[in-house]
Amino acid sequence: MNARSQVFELSVEGRQIEEVVQSLFHTLLLHRTLGKFHYKQEGSYSIGTVGIVDEDCDFIDLTYVRVGSDNLDLAIRREIASFRDSLRFNDGPRSGQISLEFYQKKRARWPFQAECIPWEVWTVKLDVINLANEHERQVCREKIGELLSEKVLFVAEIMNRHEYVPKTPNQSELDLIFDTSFLDVQPYLYRISHSTTEPSSTSVGISMRKFLKDTLAL
Amino acid sequence: MASTSGRLSAQDRKDLEKFTNFFVLKSLQIIVQSRLGEKIKTKSKPVSSGADWFNLAIKDTPEVHIEAKKVIAGQQSMLAQNVCTEISLRTTEGETMVLETWYTDFDSEEIDSSVKVSYGVYNRMGIALKSLFGVSRVPPAYRLARKQSINGSDYVICYRFYLGEPQFFQLGDGYQKSTVGVVPTPVGKITLNLAYRTKLLMSPHRTTRDLPFEVKDDHFKSECSPRKQTEPKPCSLGFRRTSISDDCRLDSQDLCSTTFSTSPPDYAYITAASSYKTPAINIGTGTKQQLPPIDQRPQSAPEKSNSFSTLHRVGAFAQPKSLKDIPLKGLEEIPFLSLLNNQAVKTDTTPVKDNPETCSSSGENMETANSSTGSELNKSTSSQTSAPDDFVMVELKTPFAGVDSNNDLGRFYRDCQGALSQSMFEEGTTLNDTLDQVTTQLAMFETKMKDFDDFVGSFHELDQ
Numbered sequence: 001m002n003a004r005s006q007v008f009e010l011s012v013e014g015r016q017i018e019e020v021v022q023s024l025f026h027t028l029l030l031h032r033t034l035g036k037f038h039y040k041q042e043g044s045y046s047i048g049t050v051g052i053v054d055e056d057c058d059f060i061d062l063t064y065v066r067v068g069s070d071n072l073d074l075a076i077r078r079e080i081a082s083f084r085d086s087l088r089f090n091d092g093p094r095s096g097q098i099s100l101e102f103y104q105k106k107r108a109r110w111p112f113q114a115e116c117i118p119w120e121v122w123t124v125k126l127d128v129i130n131l132a133n134e135h136e137r138q139v140c141r142e143k144i145g146e147l148l149s150e151k152v153l154f155v156a157e158i159m160n161r162h163e164y165v166p167k168t169p170n171q172s173e174l175d176l177i178f179d180t181s182f183l184d185v186q187p188y189l190y191r192i193s194h195s196t197t198e199p200s201s202t203s204v205g206i207s208m209r210k211f212l213k214d215t216l217a218l
Numbered sequence: 219m220a221s222t223s224g225r226l227s228a229q230d231r232k233d234l235e236k237f238t239n240f241f242v243l244k245s246l247q248i249i250v251q252s253r254l255g256e257k258i259k260t261k262s263k264p265v266s267s268g269a270d271w272f273n274l275a276i277k278d279t280p281e282v283h284i285e286a287k288k289v290i291a292g293q294q295s296m297l298a299q300n301v302c303t304e305i306s307l308r309t310t311e312g313e314t315m316v317l318e319t320w321y322t323d324f325d326s327e328e329i330d331s332s333v334k335v336s337y338g339v340y341n342r343m344g345i346a347l348k349s350l351f352g353v354s355r356v357p358p359a360y361r362l363a364r365k366q367s368i369n370g371s372d373y374v375i376c377y378r379f380y381l382g383e384p385q386f387f388q389l390g391d392g393y394q395k396s397t398v399g400v401v402p403t404p405v406g407k408i409t410l411n412l413a414y415r416t417k418l419l420m421s422p423h424r425t426t427r428d429l430p431f432e433v434k435d436d437h438f439k440s441e442c443s444p445r446k447q448t449e450p451k452p453c454s455l456g457f458r459r460t461s462i463s464d465d466c467r468l469d470s471q472d473l474c475s476t477t478f479s480t481s482p483p484d485y486a487y488i489t490a491a492s493s494y495k496t497p498a499i500n501i502g503t504g505t506k507q508q509l510p511p512i513d514q515r516p517q518s519a520p521e522k523s524n525s526f527s528t529l530h531r532v533g534a535f536a537q538p539k540s541l542k543d544i545p546l547k548g549l550e551e552i553p554f555l556s557l558l559n560n561q562a563v564k565t566d567t568t569p570v571k572d573n574p575e576t577c578s579s580s581g582e583n584m585e586t587a588n589s590s591t592g593s594e595l596n597k598s599t600s601s602q603t604s605a606p607d608d609f610v611m612v613e614l615k616t617p618f619a620g621v622d623s624n625n626d627l628g629r630f631y632r633d634c635q636g637a638l639s640q641s642m643f644e645e646g647t648t649l650n651d652t653l654d655q656v657t658t659q660l661a662m663f664e665t666k667m668k669d670f671d672d673f674v675g676s677f678h679e680l681d682q
Contacts, residue, residue, distance in 0.1 A: 027352050030348050030351065030352060031345055031348050031349065031352075034273065035262070035263075035264075035266060035273040036262075036264040036265075038264075038265060046265070046266065047266065047273050048262065048263050048264045048265055048266050048273070049262060049263040049266045049267070049270040049273055049274065049275045050262050050273055050274055050275065051259075051260040051261040051262035051263070051275045052258055052259070052260050052274065052275060052276070052351055053257075053258070053259050053260070054257035054258050054259065054355065056257070061361070062355075063257075063355045063360065063364070064352065064355060065258075065351045065352050065355060067262065068259065068260055068261050068262045068275065069262050149356040149357075152352050152353060152355075152356050153353060153356065153396055155349075155352065156349035156352060156353050156397075156398055156399065157397065159345055159348075159349055160345065160346060160349055160397070160398075160399050160400040160401075161400075162342055162345070162400075162402065168337075183264060184261075184262040184263070184264050185262045
């Protein structure tokens with residue numbers, strides 16, 4: 001099965017990295033999180049309630065809505081902070097990407113581990129830019145707010161196509177579909193991964209060196 | 219709908235109508251609440267109370283609920299007419315500008331017969347409402363609504379519900395349309411849309427105080443005419459009179475008229491056949507929630523004529539406050555005013571908590587805290603005579619200060635007040651001397667310019 005895949009590309013200031021990714025991932029998770037399932041007896045269950053929280057951004061003109069679960073928020077923030085650190089505090093990379101992947105597990109025979117099959121992947125590619133003055137920052141702040149607003153509309157459009165999501169499982173298979181580690185809500189199984197790339201400004205030098213090395217190796 | 223509804227069982231049809239009804243009600247709540255000017259925060263509940271439709275924690279605003287019910291009641295059949303919400307801005311001068319129109323329409327041509335009413339459609343409605351949550355924070359009206367809560371803003375955001383064709387002409391040139399949520403059902407497609415104004419500049423020509431053209435009585439078709447033009451109401455009105463509880467949200471008939479009345483927890487269980495992963499819904503196994511009689515539930519205050527000017531004066535979108543708090547507002551700007559009050563108490567040698575006036579005025583925790591601090595201050599060792607008249611606070615024992623008032627804030631303040639004048643002002647220097655001094659200083663800076671550059675450079679290196 002091929003996973004659906006969407007990519008967002010943005011140029012942002014270093015301090016905007018976290019909020020850009022948070023606003024997008026939380027908007028996605030809002031749609032991909034259900035209330036907690038409680039199985040009453042074989043085959044029947046009740047669903048809990050999902051709370052709603054408005055979050056204002058500090059460095060972008062944007063308010064986004066997230067699921068009212070502090071633990072889920074914390075888990076997402078932790079992953080995004082690690083992405084931000086790798087982008088901001090290393091000398092090299094000034095661009096990178098972070099992905100939110102929804103997957104389901106398929107049990108495998110012992111001793112193999114369960115197979116993870118992604119069904120939807122959302123990727124945010126970021127270029128980190130430096131701005132010269134406060135005026136440019138203000139423009140950027142508004143511009144990124146507008147761009148993210150468009151993305152929120154786009155997410156709504158995709159979510160309302162009602163394409164494939166894993167079927168509601170029996171109790172024994174609940175943790176093959178959902179992340180059951182949260183006490184208050186139940187998102188579909190997800191994982192966040194990120195990578196960074198070398199800055200484009202030095203890529204010419206690097207590729208030249210590589211070219212020379214390759215030539216010598218011949 | 220009539221041609222296709224035959225495929226559905228009577229129960230499914232009934233459920234679908236009920237779901238649609240609540241979908242519309244909840245969407246209207248979400249829209250109006252997003253224009254309150256305040257941030258929404260509701261908690262997730264592992265176990266639903268049974269009144270949370272679509273598994274979403276949406277606190278209903280009673281006034282909005284009543285208005286929405288009135289509008290929906292005007293429909294002949296399920297979404298026979300579009301349900302529209304108009305969000306407008308009204309200034310203190312009474313000028314009005316329509317900012318956006320949200321509308322729910324129904325297309326009976328597009329049928330999705332593969333989806334089951336119970337849970338399938340229900341779940342899709344939940345997703346559409348989540349999208350509505352997200353998207354409602356995006357248009358320009360959201361920012362305007364948030365800014366109205368700042369004191370001194372000269373406008374208020376209003377809402378109005380109506381049935382029929384959305385009146386786009388009120389949104390000015392260049393308005394934009396967007397689809398927010400789509401719910402395909404076995405009888406047709408429900409779509410939740412937004413049209414919003416992009417030109418927010420207010421001019422006399424743009425306002426919609428009066429319609430821009432003469433409208434005859436029979437201008438609109440009778441079935442799509444907003445027959446009873448309702449007056450837009452400030453979004454915050456209901457919110458400020460919050461009497462929200464789970465009980466007042468649902469009329470008892472909402473629970474009785476259908477067995478699958480709310481989210482699955484107690485009313486409808488989803489049964490999964492052991493051989494098949496997709497659960498089927500077993501409806502009506504739950505017990506009904508006992509609600510208090512309607513007349514015992516919290517009732518909202520009777521509708522008054524909503525003059526914006528009166529609302530505005532009490533801070534239309536500010537936190538609820540009693541009117542008698544307002545005159546104190548100016549006085550609060552004097553730091554530690556509450557400490558001054560306690561001076562009076564001290565002279566009376568009456569304990570603060572026994573003073574009925576103090577107790578009655580300290581409605582909020584903060585004020586209570588100040589009062590109790592004040593009673594401690596009565597033991598302060600310093601006297602009032604040593605301080606200038608316009609400064610009383612130094613005489614009081616501040617919460618974190620030492621025992622000796624000469625070592626604390628009082629000393630600091632006195633030092634500042636009676637600061638020695640600088641020697642350069644005492645010497646009678648001429649203008650020329652001063653200029654010379656400045657010139658030599660500038661020259662010195664210029665010679666040391668490299669040092670400064672190096673110094674700044676070192677910071678830059680550290681940064682990298």
